[in-house]
Amino acid sequence: MGAPQHEDVDLVDVDPHDPGDGSLPVFRWKQAGHANLATRRQLREMGLRPGGQDPVARIECRGGRRFAWLYRIDLAKPKLPMTLAKEAALDRAMAARQTCPGPCGRRYFHCLPLKKLGTCLECYDGTPADPSSYVVTAVAHRLAA
Numbered sequence: 001m002g003a004p005q006h007e008d009v010d011l012v013d014v015d016p017h018d019p020g021d022g023s024l025p026v027f028r029w030k031q032a033g034h035a036n037l038a039t040r041r042q043l044r045e046m047g048l049r050p051g052g053q054d055p056v057a058r059i060e061c062r063g064g065r066r067f068a069w070l071y072r073i074d075l076a077k078p079k080l081p082m083t084l085a086k087e088a089a090l091d092r093a094m095a096a097r098q099t100c101p102g103p104c105g106r107r108y109f110h111c112l113p114l115k116k117l118g119t120c121l122e123c124y125d126g127t128p129a130d131p132s133s134y135v136v137t138a139v140a141h142r143l144a145a
Contacts, residue, residue: 027070029061037070044079051077106134 037057043049053076055069097111102123110133112120120134121127 024055025057027057027059029059031059036073038073038076039068039070041068043071043073043076046073046076047079048073048076049079051075106136108134 038046038048039059040050050071053071056072057070058067059070060067094111095107097114098109099105099107100112100120100123101114102119104120104123106120106129108120108129117124120129122129
């Protein structure tokens, strides 16, 4: 009795322990099936991080145009907790992307196209901004006074 036939023609017989060319093993989409391997996103959902380990395999989809590294779960470390200093640094970084350097000085709840336009749309071409999409910063209050 032979092996069961699969209708999916994308299945490839892969030996993860012998890639042949010395590179990392490559799995196709939904073929990794190894209980001890996970992507960064899957590790994050488990409250873990790679913790300095190198990837042990790669999973590909869309004909190899998209891929993700696979890490060993047993070598993963717990995620580091968010500290006040980290939170403040992230807030400053986001403020730089969300605050209009133009005359309005508003901080939006989304990132502005600063590389393309240099300001928010309202300062650039007069397109009115939805008042619920921004907060007026203290800098803008001082500029208006």
